[in-house]
Amino acid sequence: MRRFVEAVWLVTRKDLLVEARTKEIFLTTLFFALSCVLVFAFGFVREGRAVGDAAAGILWIAIAFSGTLALGRAFERERQGETLRALLIAPIDRPALYLGKLLGILILLAAVEVVVVPLVALMFQAALFDHALLMLGLLATGTIGFAAVGTLFAAMLVRARSRDVMLPVLLYPITVPVIIAGVRGTAALLQAEVDVPMARAWLSMLVAFDVVFITIALWTFEPVMTE
Amino acid sequence: MGVDFSTLRFADVSRNYGRRRALNRVSLTAGAGSITALLGPNGAGKSTLLSIAATLLRPTSGEVLYGDVSLRDGGAALRARIGMLGHDLYLYPELTAAENLRFFARVYALPDVERRVDGALAQAGLSDRGDDLVGNFSRGMRQRLALERALIHEPRLVLLDEPFTGLDEASRTALRARLEAVRRAGGIVILTTHDTAAIAGLPDASVSLVEGRLAA
Numbered sequence: 001m002r003r004f005v006e007a008v009w010l011v012t013r014k015d016l017l018v019e020a021r022t023k024e025i026f027l028t029t030l031f032f033a034l035s036c037v038l039v040f041a042f043g044f045v046r047e048g049r050a051v052g053d054a055a056a057g058i059l060w061i062a063i064a065f066s067g068t069l070a071l072g073r074a075f076e077r078e079r080q081g082e083t084l085r086a087l088l089i090a091p092i093d094r095p096a097l098y099l100g101k102l103l104g105i106l107i108l109l110a111a112v113e114v115v116v117v118p119l120v121a122l123m124f125q126a127a128l129f130d131h132a133l134l135m136l137g138l139l140a141t142g143t144i145g146f147a148a149v150g151t152l153f154a155a156m157l158v159r160a161r162s163r164d165v166m167l168p169v170l171l172y173p174i175t176v177p178v179i180i181a182g183v184r185g186t187a188a189l190l191q192a193e194v195d196v197p198m199a200r201a202w203l204s205m206l207v208a209f210d211v212v213f214i215t216i217a218l219w220t221f222e223p224v225m226t227e
Numbered sequence: 228m229g230v231d232f233s234t235l236r237f238a239d240v241s242r243n244y245g246r247r248r249a250l251n252r253v254s255l256t257a258g259a260g261s262i263t264a265l266l267g268p269n270g271a272g273k274s275t276l277l278s279i280a281a282t283l284l285r286p287t288s289g290e291v292l293y294g295d296v297s298l299r300d301g302g303a304a305l306r307a308r309i310g311m312l313g314h315d316l317y318l319y320p321e322l323t324a325a326e327n328l329r330f331f332a333r334v335y336a337l338p339d340v341e342r343r344v345d346g347a348l349a350q351a352g353l354s355d356r357g358d359d360l361v362g363n364f365s366r367g368m369r370q371r372l373a374l375e376r377a378l379i380h381e382p383r384l385v386l387l388d389e390p391f392t393g394l395d396e397a398s399r400t401a402l403r404a405r406l407e408a409v410r411r412a413g414g415i416v417i418l419t420t421h422d423t424a425a426i427a428g429l430p431d432a433s434v435s436l437v438e439g440r441l442a443a
Contacts, residue, residue, distance in 0.1 A: 003336060014330050018321040077319075086317035086376075089281050090334045091307035226285060 007092040011100025016107065018077065025073045026108055033066035033116045041123040048125065055124035056186035060179050062116055063139075064146060067109055068168050071150040074105055075158045084158060088225055098221040102151045109143050131189050134199050138189075141206035142182035145213055146175050152217040156224050178213075181205045230304045232294025233259040235280060235384055235415050240289035242275050242439075249275045251439040252289065257432070259383070262406060262416040264430035266423060271436040273419035277386045280417065281311045293384065307335065310382030314389045316373035320362030324353050324372050327361055328379060335380040347375035350405070367398035374405060385409055387418040391425035403429055 019025055037058060044054035078084035087097055117139065121128040128135055153170050157163040172179075185202030188195040235257045242250040250272045257263045265273045278284040279291060282298060282305065291298040293305055311317070318327050328344045337343055348357045351371040361369060370390070377385065387406075391399055406429065409416055420426055423433075435442040 006336075007334065010330065010333050014319070014322075017326070018319060021321050077321075080315075081318055081320065082313050082315035083317050083319055085281075085283060085313060086311070086331070087334070088283055089306055089309060089311050090331070091303040091336070092334055093303060226283070 004093055004096050007096035008100045008103060010092075011087070011097055012103040012107070015074065015101065015104030019104075019108065025070050026111060028073070029066045029070045029108065030112050030115060032069050033062045033112050034119065036062040036065055037116060037119050037123060045124060050124040050126065053183070053187040053190065055120055055126035055128075056183045056190055058124070059117065059120045059126075059128075059186060060142065060182045062120070063109070063113065063143060063182075064172070064175070064179055066112055066116075067105075067143070067146055067150060068171060070105055070108055070112075071147070071154040071171075072164060072167055074101065074108075075154040079158050084155075094222040094225055095218045097225075098151060098155070098217060101155070102147055102217075105147050105151060106143060109147060113139055113143065126190050128186075128190070131194065131196065131199070134196065134203065135186070135189060137203050138182055138185045138199070138206065141203060141210055142178055142185075145178035145206060145209045146171075148210065148213040148217050149174050149178075152221060152224070155221070178206065178209050181209065230293070230296050230301065230308060232296060232308070232383060233413075233415075234292075234294055235417070236290075236292045237276070237280075238290045238292065240276070240279060240286045240291060242272075242279060242284065243287045249439050250279075250286070253436070253439070253441055255434060255441065257415050257417055259413045259415055260410055261431040262410050262418065262429060264426055264433040265417065265419040265436060266421065266433055267419075267436035267442075268421060270438075272439040273436055274388055275439075276436070277311070277388050277417065277419060280384065281309055281386050282306055307380065308383040309386065310377040310380065310384070311386040312373050312377040312388065312390055314392065316369055318361050318369060318373055318376065320360065323358050323360055324348060324351075324364070325357035327372065328376055331376050332379050337380055343379055347372075347379050351375045352401070366393045367395060370394060370398060371401065374402065378405075378409065381412075383413075383415060385414050385416045387416070389419055389421075391420055391422055399425055 040058040044051045117128055120126060150171050153167055157166050160166055181202045185199045188198040237253050237255045240250055240253045253276060265276060267273055279286055293301060296305060325344055328347050329340060332340045332343050348354045353368060353372060390402060406416055
C-alpha cells in the first residue's frame with residue numbers, strides 16, 4: 001500500500017514539476033475558462049442582473065470545457081516523448097499511474113477554479129460564498145467525477161489520431177450526470193430561497209457518481225492500457 | 228522485487244491489429260549474455276515484437292516466457308527486470324537530465340538513488356550537464372541519457388528500438404561499447420534496426436522479420 005501511494009505521488013509530483021516549469025496547461029486552461037465566463041457574461045447579464053440560473057450553468061460549463069482542454073494536454077505531454085510507455089513498463093501498479101495523473105489534473109483544475117469561481121460570483125452577482133462549505137463540496141466532487149472519467153478516456157485516446165475530437169465526444173455524454181448534478185446543486189444555493197437540502201441531495205449524488213466512476217476507471221485502466 | 232530469468236522465449240507468437248496480422252507464429256529464444264538483432268524493413272513487425280516482450284502488448288496467440296514465468300503472470304515483478312529504449316527516447320524534455328533519471332529511479336523503487344543518478348550521468352558522459360533541461364540536448368546526448376535511463380535499474384532484459392538512428396559515429400561507437408558491457412554483465416539484449424552496417428560484428432544472433440514472419 002505504501003508503495004502504491006508513493007507511486008501515485010511520484011507521478012503527480014512529476015506532472016506538477018513539469019507544469020510549474022512550463023505553466024502551459026495552467027495558463028491555457030485558465031485563459032479558456034476566463035474567456036468562457038466573460039463571453040457568457042455579455043450574453044446572460046442584463047442591467048447588472050444575471051438571467052435565471054445562468055451563473056450555475058456557466059460556472060460548470062467553464063469547468064467542463066477548460067477541464068477537457070487540460071485533460072488533452074496532460075496526456076499529449078506523455079505521448080510526445082512516448083513517456084507513457086516508459087511508465088507502463090515500470091513496475092508500478094497501473095491504477096497508481098491513473099490516480100497519479102488524476103491527482104495532477106485535479107490540482108490544476110482546483111487552481112483554475114480558485115480564479116474562475118470568484119469571477120463568476122463577481123460577474124453574475126452570484127452568492128457562491130454564502131454556503132461556502134457546500135459549494136466547495138459540489139465543486140470538489142463535480143470536478144473529481146469529471147476528471148475521473150476524463151483521465152481514463154484521455155489515456156485511452158492517447159494514440160488515437162483524432163483524439164482531440166474524440167475526447168469531448170466521448171467525455172460529455174458520460175459526464176452529463178455530473179454536470180447536471182453540479183449545475184442543479186449550485187443553482188439550489190443561488191436561488192432566491194436557498195434550498196440547502198436540495199443542494200445536499202445533489203452533493204450526495206455527486207459522491208455516488210465519483211465512487212462509481214473511480215471504481216470503474218481503476219478496474220479498466222490496466223486492461224485498456226495493456227492493449 | 229523482480230523475478231529473475233536467463234532466457235526469453237517467444238513460442239508461436241502471433242499478433243493481429245484488427246484484420247491485419249503484424250506477427251505470424253514467431254518463435255525465437257534469446258539467452259543471458261547475448262545480443263540479438265531483429266532486422267527487417269519498416270512494418271515487418273519488429274516493434275510489435277519488442278512491445279510484446281516489454282509487456283506493452285499481449286500476443287493474440289502463442290506464449291512469451293521469461294525463464295519459467297509467462298508474460299500473462301509476470302506483472303510488476305517482471306516489468307522490474309525489463310528496460311526499454313524506444314525510438315522516442317522516453318524522456319521528459321521539461322525536466323533536467325538528473326530529474327529524469329531520479330524520477331525513473333524512484334518509480335523503480337531503487338535504493339541509493341543519488342549514487343545511481345550520478346553513475347548514470349557519468350556513464351552517459353553528462354556529469355557536467357545533469358542540471359540542464361533535456362529539451363536543450365542534442366539527439367546524441369538525449370540518446371545516451373535515454374539508454375542510461377533504460378538501464379538505471381540494471382534490467383535483465385534490454386529492448387532497444389532502432390537505437391542507432393540519427394547518431395553520429397562517436398555516439399554509435401559509445402552505444403556499441405555500452406551494449407557490449409550489458410552483454411558482459413549477463414543481460415539479454417534485443418535490438419531492432421534496418422541499418423545492418425551500424426551493428427556489424429555486434430550481435431550474437433540476427434534474425435530477419437518479413438511481413439510478420441521470421442525469414443529463413
